[in-house]
Amino acid sequence: MPTWIESITRSRLWRSFFRHGWPDNPLDRSLVMTSNIFFHLHPVKMNRKSLRVTYSFGLGVMVVIVFGILSLTGLLLMFYYTPAIEHAYSNVVRLQTQVPFGQLLRNLHRWGAHLMVILVVLHMARVFYTGAYKPPREFNWVVGVVLLLLTLGASFTGYLLPWDQLAYWAITVGTSVAGYAPLVGSQARLFLLGGPEIGQEALTRFYALHVMLIPAAIVLVTSLHLWRVRKDGGLAANDAD
Amino acid sequence: MAQVPNKVAFPKDGAKTYSLVELVKGAPTVMVEKGPDNTVFSFPVVALLELLLVLGVSALLLLMSLARNAPLEEFANPTLTTDPAKAPWYFMGLQEMLEHGHPTLMAVVLPTVMVLFVMAIPYLDNDRRGSGRWFTSPRGRKLTWNTTLYALLAMPAFILLDNAFPPRELLRGMAPDFIAQFAIPAVVMGLIVAAPVLALRRQRPTMREVMLVLFTMLFVSAIVFTVTGFFFRGPGFRLYWPWDMPGGYSPFDNL
Amino acid sequence: MQSAEHTIKPNAIPRRSFLNLAFFSSLALLLAQSLAALVKFLKPVPSGGFGGEVYAGRVDEFTVGSVNRVLAGRFYLVRTEEGLLALWQRCTHLGCSVPWVDAEAQFHCPCHGSLFNNLGEVTGGPAPRPLDIFPISIRNGEVWVDTGKPIQRSRFDAGQVTRA
Numbered sequence: 001m002p003t004w005i006e007s008i009t010r011s012r013l014w015r016s017f018f019r020h021g022w023p024d025n026p027l028d029r030s031l032v033m034t035s036n037i038f039f040h041l042h043p044v045k046m047n048r049k050s051l052r053v054t055y056s057f058g059l060g061v062m063v064v065i066v067f068g069i070l071s072l073t074g075l076l077l078m079f080y081y082t083p084a085i086e087h088a089y090s091n092v093v094r095l096q097t098q099v100p101f102g103q104l105l106r107n108l109h110r111w112g113a114h115l116m117v118i119l120v121v122l123h124m125a126r127v128f129y130t131g132a133y134k135p136p137r138e139f140n141w142v143v144g145v146v147l148l149l150l151t152l153g154a155s156f157t158g159y160l161l162p163w164d165q166l167a168y169w170a171i172t173v174g175t176s177v178a179g180y181a182p183l184v185g186s187q188a189r190l191f192l193l194g195g196p197e198i199g200q201e202a203l204t205r206f207y208a209l210h211v212m213l214i215p216a217a218i219v220l221v222t223s224l225h226l227w228r229v230r231k232d233g234g235l236a237a238n239d240a241d
Numbered sequence: 242m243a244q245v246p247n248k249v250a251f252p253k254d255g256a257k258t259y260s261l262v263e264l265v266k267g268a269p270t271v272m273v274e275k276g277p278d279n280t281v282f283s284f285p286v287v288a289l290l291e292l293l294l295v296l297g298v299s300a301l302l303l304l305m306s307l308a309r310n311a312p313l314e315e316f317a318n319p320t321l322t323t324d325p326a327k328a329p330w331y332f333m334g335l336q337e338m339l340e341h342g343h344p345t346l347m348a349v350v351l352p353t354v355m356v357l358f359v360m361a362i363p364y365l366d367n368d369r370r371g372s373g374r375w376f377t378s379p380r381g382r383k384l385t386w387n388t389t390l391y392a393l394l395a396m397p398a399f400i401l402l403d404n405a406f407p408p409r410e411l412l413r414g415m416a417p418d419f420i421a422q423f424a425i426p427a428v429v430m431g432l433i434v435a436a437p438v439l440a441l442r443r444q445r446p447t448m449r450e451v452m453l454v455l456f457t458m459l460f461v462s463a464i465v466f467t468v469t470g471f472f473f474r475g476p477g478f479r480l481y482w483p484w485d486m487p488g489g490y491s492p493f494d495n496l
Numbered sequence: 497m498q499s500a501e502h503t504i505k506p507n508a509i510p511r512r513s514f515l516n517l518a519f520f521s522s523l524a525l526l527l528a529q530s531l532a533a534l535v536k537f538l539k540p541v542p543s544g545g546f547g548g549e550v551y552a553g554r555v556d557e558f559t560v561g562s563v564n565r566v567l568a569g570r571f572y573l574v575r576t577e578e579g580l581l582a583l584w585q586r587c588t589h590l591g592c593s594v595p596w597v598d599a600e601a602q603f604h605c606p607c608h609g610s611l612f613n614n615l616g617e618v619t620g621g622p623a624p625r626p627l628d629i630f631p632i633s634i635r636n637g638e639v640w641v642d643t644g645k646p647i648q649r650s651r652f653d654a655g656q657v658t659r660a
């Protein structure tokens with residue numbers, strides 16, 4: 001190791017940030033994983049079986065990545081968007097026509113949302129077909145189903161926000177379905193929309209769900225999901241003979 | 242002087258700093274002597290793989306975003322419905338199901354049953370063997386593909402037949418709604434889904450194989466219904482070829 | 497000490513169980529109350545415009561047999577021999593707004609092709625019940641429709657018509 005790197009990794013400043021040296025030896029490579037909040041999701045060493053591309057296709061990891069991209073682009077969209085029926089549509093038009101990279105940002109967020117739904121469904125299919133739901137991973141499978149529903153919820157609530165004809169009628173048709181649930185149906189629809197038809201109240205509620213409640217729930221439940229993957233002994237490929 | 246209590250199986254030797262305390266049965270929890278070490282350091286190997294995935298996914302999404310703009314139609318107008326009015330694509334399967342029966346059955350009962358079934362899978366099939374292997378066994382793989390083929394034939398056939406001879410219209414005024422829109426579609430769809438499981442009974446399938454068949458049935462049907470609703474439904478929600486839609490409508494307008 | 501022990505009745509609930517019970521049932525009650533408060537909080541509060549009383553016009557503007565669209569109220573005012581009927585334009589199938597098609601002399605929903613006659617009864621398509629109606633009141637020859645109270649019905653009967 002060059003001495004200048006060594007002098008950096010030995011400095012008091014570096015040592016106050018990181019509790020390990022330059023990771024070119026087994027000890028420091030272990031310490032990277034155990035002493036770093038982001039890396040510590042992973043174990044220090046991983047079985048090659050679980051890393052085979054044709055086992056998991058990395059789908060779960062890709063879902064996390066797309067969710068990260070969606071959070072970032074969504075946050076930027078919030079700088080130009082107002083959840084008011086008089087402004088929402090014109091805000092989106094302005095974003096697309098006047099804000100530099102605004103159209104690109106909106107595209108990334110929308111195609112990202114579609115991609116996330118596809119990836120979550122594919123991930124579920126691969127978990128099912130590899131039999132990875134079997135004990136001791138039953139509970140994590142159920143957690144996964146909750147994540148699937150949350151993902152659909154996030155996508156659906158976001159669909160209304162541009163307040164164009166597409167959004168309005170897609171959400172009208174989509175929420176009318178809820179009205180058919182016996183006993184609670186029409187009440188559930190009323191609570192979701194904040195009124196008998198889609199209007200300002202519905203936009204307000206969908207916005208709160210879309211930018212705050214559902215993403216927060218996804219972050220929380222995904223943490224549980226990933227923690228359980230490790231507590232259940234890593235990927236099921238490790239147990240296979 | 243001090244008598245060793247006779248309950249202690251392995252008395253401690255006072256001259257030693259260690260002792261045998263207990264014998265534990267079962268597999269050791271540490272990875273010693275379990276064949277050649279087949280592990281890699283997460284850092285940097287896995288970290289780099291994940292960085293590659295980040296770059297790959299970002300590049301893919303960027304390309305998609307450069308290739309096609311997100312749609313934006315006119316300002317929302319509550320008095321004028323677009324034709325067709327479609328839900329987001331991932332709910333088009335549901336909307337397509339709504340064409341074939343009563344909304345309470347198609348949009349509430351069946352989806353609820355499906356979600357509950359999917360959640361229950363690991364509790365129905367709780368045999369640990371065969372976990373972590375694609376399709377578990379060669380027979381499982383064969384069953385999956387056969388079921389896929391069957392679903393790809395049966396479900397479109399059901400959609401087309403029901404579209405040509407809808408019990409709702411044929412029995413209007415003759416039988417109560419409950420029969421025409423609830424009982425008939427529920428029984429027909431139930432039979433289509435259950436048929437491969439019944440056919441399998443003689444081969445004494447394992448629980449895993451039953452699950453493979455049922456899940457494949459539901460999964461492929463969901464895809465068939467979604468594709469039908471998204472690509473093949475045009476104005477008036479009637480069936481058309483995707484490239485032959487009237488009025489300049491394209492299914493992709495609805496992304 | 498001895499005497500105190502003697503006063504405990506043999507079948508009395510031990511103090512510890514009693515306190516546990518009291519504590520956990522209070523906790524459950526607190527939770528239930530918070531939940532009820534949340535539900536009340538989330539229940540929509542009615543606002544003006546559509547959802548309130550809408551003025552449709554004077555009674556004599558509506559000729560017998562006509563179907564008149566009232567945009568502001570999102571309903572159709574239908575004049576029959578007997579009187580007036582206010583039909584909500586919202587399709588009872590999945591909520592699309594249903595236009596009256598003069599050429600076909602019926603309501604024809606563009607979404608999944610539900611058909612309704614001028615009384616709102618289903619004559620075709622997937623809609624499970626007739627179009628919802630709004631209550632009508634006639635004051636000094638003026639027709640007022642309360643769009644906040646849609647009424648669901650399973651079939652048409654003469655009692656739904658407001659005499660005019």
Ligand code: HEM
Pocket residue numbers: 056058059060061062063064120123124127130132133137140141142143144145146147148151218222225226229234235236237
């Ligand atoms: C927001 C949605 C989700 C995220 C972010 C997510 C993330 C992950 C990640 C990163 C893994 C590690 C393995 C891999 O990359 O494939 C994993 C494994 C797993 N996931 Fe998910 N997942 C989600 C949804 C689901 C769904 C819908 C299910 C099933 C219903 C599910 C069930 C499982 C199970 C059982 C495992 C362990 C797999 C094994 O041991 O091979 N997850 N998930």
Ligand code: FES
Pocket residue numbers: 587588589590591592605606607608609610621622623
């Ligand atoms: S919404 Fe009118 S027919 Fe479906």
